[in-house]
Amino acid sequence: MQDFQDHFLIAMPALDDPMFKRSVTYICEHSAEGAMGIVINHPLNVTVADLLKQLQIEFDGKSQVARSAVCAGGPVQSDRGFVLHSPKGGYSSTLELNNGLMVTTSKDILMDLTTPAAPEKFLLALGYAGWTAGQLEQEIADNSWLVIPADNSIIFDLIHAEKWQTATGKMGIKPWQLTTEAGHA
Template sequence: MQNFQNHFLIAMPALDDPLFKRSVTYICEHNEEGAMGIVINHPLEVKVADLLKQLEIEFDTQSPAAQAHVCAGGPVQHDRGFVLHTAKAGYGSSMALSDELMVTTSKDILFDLTTERAPDKFILALGYAGWTAGQLEQEIADNSWLVIPADSSIIFDLTHAEKWQSATAKMGIKPWQLTNEAGHA
């Protein structure tokens, strides 16, 4: 089994599910039981400040992080927060994804997001995308997704609108070159 952890899933143009249309999904975990990922380019109308205010967490209103949009991370547990961030230990529930990336699900990270204690870069997402055993592999075979190694500059340094096109460009192709037809030799 090929392991797609620390890879991007890039939605093919024919994938018209509104939750995944033109999405880039970072795969946090992939094993024989299935896969879990976070969509990194579907911003909600909710900003980090709005979420912190709703949770009654004090924050710095002047921090650029407070004005960042929260992402729709996927359709599973969309009421649960996931912070995909540059490596920074010390939170209650963090999982190292690579040498440079972690995901944290504990509330303690939220207190730091608008302070100097925050990870260098982060995306806050509500929900995640999940696949059962063999489901992701079948969707890839069905030409729903392209798969490339993850690139933290795409995750953190681009606007949400730039991520899908930049991820396809990383493969050396332009979005107009993508077809809905799958080729199997």
């Protein structure tokens, strides 16, 4: 079984599910039981400040972070926050990933986001994408996704609108070159 952990799934043009259309998904975990990932380029009409207000967490309203958009991380547990971030421990529920990344789901990280105690780089998403055993492999075989090694600069350093095109460009492909037809030799 190929391991897609620490890879991006780049949605092919034929994938027109609104949750995944032109999406880039970071795969946090992948095993024989299935996969879990976070869509990194679908901003919601919700800012970090909006979310912190709703949760009654104090924050610095002048912070640039407070104005940044929260992403729709996927259709599973879309009422739950997932913070994909650069290394910073000390939170009560953090999973250490590959490539110097962590994902934290506990509320304690939210209290840090607009303060100097925040991780250097992070992306806040509501929900995640999940696949059952064999489902992701089948979707890849069906030409729904391109797969490339993840690149932290795409996650953290680009505006959301540039992530899909930049990720496809890493493969040497221009978006207009993608077809909806699957080819199997």
